[in-house]
Amino acid sequence: MMKCLFVAMACLLFGASGEPAPNSSIDTHVLSQPYAQFGFDVLRELASNKSDQNIFVSPTNIAVALAMTSNGASGATRQAILQTLHADGQPVETFNAANRALEEQIAGTTAVQLSMANALWLQQDIPVNPSFRQTLQAAYSAQAENLDFRKASAVETINAWVAKHTNDRIPKILDQVDPSTVALLTNAIAFKGKWTMQFDPKVTQPHDFKMANGTLSKVQIMQQTAEYGYSNAEGLEAIRLPYADGTFAMYVVLPKNDTAMQSFLQQLTADAFTKIVSSLHPQRGTIELPRFTITYDATLNAILTKLGMGNAFSDHANFEGICKAPPHLRISEVRHASFLKVDEEGTEAAAATSVGIRATAIRIEPPPFHMVVDHPFFLAIRDERNGQIIFTGSIGKPIS
Template sequence: MNRQKLSGVKVNFLQRRYGVSLGRRYVLAAASVVLFSVLGCSQVNNNTSALAQSDLPQSESPLPKKTVKPDTRLVNANNKFGFKLFSEILKQDSSAENIFVSPSSIAIALAMAYNGASGSTQQAMAKTLELQGMNLQEINSSYAALKGLLENPDEQVQLTIANSLWANKDISLKPDFLQKSQDFYKAKVTNLDFKDATAPNSINNWVKENTRGKINKIVEKIKPDEVLFLINAIYFKGKWSNEFDKTQTAQHPFYLISGGQKQHPMMSQKGDYRYYENEQFQAVSLPYGADGKISFYIFLPKQNSSLKALYQNLSLENWQKWMAQFSKREGFIRLPRFKTDYEATLNDALKALGMEEAFSNQANFSGFGKNLSISQVKHKTFVEVNEEGTEAAAATSVGIQMTSLRQKPEPFRMIVDRPFFCAIRDNQTGSILFMGSIVEPQ
């Protein structure tokens, strides 16, 4: 058997042994793509498969068993990174349009890339991702455990997390990196001929399938110096624990930042909710499914405040304080039915958060091979909120290129008729899956 055929056999073996087969489920979706290209003196061997450097060894670090509680250090790191990134996006996006991102998806994709980082590049990524104090083994094990905890669907709430690795057939990658991607992130491994015009379709079809058609395309085209894509896909679809009565949906005014207003379909409901308010805002938790494991959170600035003031106080510390003060309260909620999508390039935001070296010629991703740096991080999302529940999706593409018990209070009234912040949170682990700024419902 010649070397080329041997490489193909190994790839097929890896796909059979490690490939993740995700059935068609209904859930909210986020997909993150990490793309790598060779820098300067390329390590590409035209006759060597990315997976054929050597037979992959058996894992020396078996996956941890499912635990009752997640590693709070990782959950806090992801949430803190999410708030920092959201703040940077707000600074750099002056369009006054809806923003909706998946910090969990972006963090998982970058965590897979982090496995290849070394030296000062690794330190910079750890600072940006808030992973200081955790070693690589702890990070990977915690992500593996967290995936198992999050993927705990019931009939009304389903959540899937999928990862994949797409390598140019001519690139040689380190077996240790491939092993970690498969063991801890359950990544499907595939070799492609990146010169083939159909290669992007193969990647995009995987993203489309694992976001249930909500993200159709994340890779427009593959540039000559690009050699690797790491992709994360999260898809979630949840029915409200108490669905809104469609006959109660009616046109009401929604007040815009510009001072104008628009008539918009607003859903209404009375009931008992987990609720919190202070001088600055009202906040309510709308649960999904029978157990309320995941909820949709709405933060509505009061008339004498603003979204800008809320965002100035949006941090991990304040978020944890707010979450601890939610309590059951009877009330009335009216909120817009809406659907929106969002797209942004995150290079500048991540550089501002301390990851500039990872985009430069000084980048060190020797865990993959030599001479690699990130070229582009692109993020796409989708969300729809209606009387039945919520569906959402996100995709992130990271490219690497060649270089050279109290007294019962009065019932509350919460009329969400002006711009608001929202988040979808897994209440068991505390993980924030999605967050957004809705300034004009569509």
């Protein structure tokens, strides 16, 4: 049976800190566990009691947007952001350098099409701290541009940037911008990879997909027989589906039923996922996987507050690294939007995040496996070079 999955884009807005440029010798593994844990935290909260829906997010996308934001925060506000990202305790220089190294590794990817872009949008008549701008340009290669958020053209400019950097898969992340917005940070990520072993379209056929509520829905199921990394233990089937030369892979985890799916998501941690990855062993068998396309979007304020970032949204927030008071600043909205397409050739995914800040107020050959993904399932797209979870989600209703 197949479960839900999702791809996301996020945007952070602020209403009305500088660090030195990092060096690329920093190990990108520094961020893989923290960002994976953060992503699974977000997925768990979004998927709670929603097993009949598709949820798909990019932990890397949201985390980098918040990492940029943390450079404008001080004191308890900065600590709250870093704790939510599971990155507290890291010196600011090390944290920014690790994000820079991650960006450089993504930019140097050739096995699949993978890109990430950052931008800082500033209200043109507000005196923003120059060191904040300089830090984001040096550590995150963030494009910086002054806009008048009181004009509709500002929204058009930002949405056009998002569309461009997600290969037009996310045409819009904002409907409007609060006139009191002082700064808006955006991150966009796009992925396109071909399966190492592509599915034959001639074999794809209709199949019943049993949703969490027991309803059957017709989906197009692809089929492939080959040797994959596979495991079936403790009520979970799991498989690794590599892209191209194996540098990236999609992991699909199929709990036996909806109750098991909810339990899996509630207990999902970065360490638990690493254990699943380590449990996979080469085995020949057949995988039947739905062909589908989904879009997803969400406002993340409530979830981030629950995860520990409440201070950043409150009147007690301290973003003096962006702009010295007055005006007093806080995060007004964090938006995330995503896209996912899975077919016989491969996978295409995109996500964007926006953060707005405004003024407040030993092997024995096993028998062949046959894994049929025909009810709600979990998936993750992972960079095998560093363990970074680029996208993750739960799929409850795949649509071709």
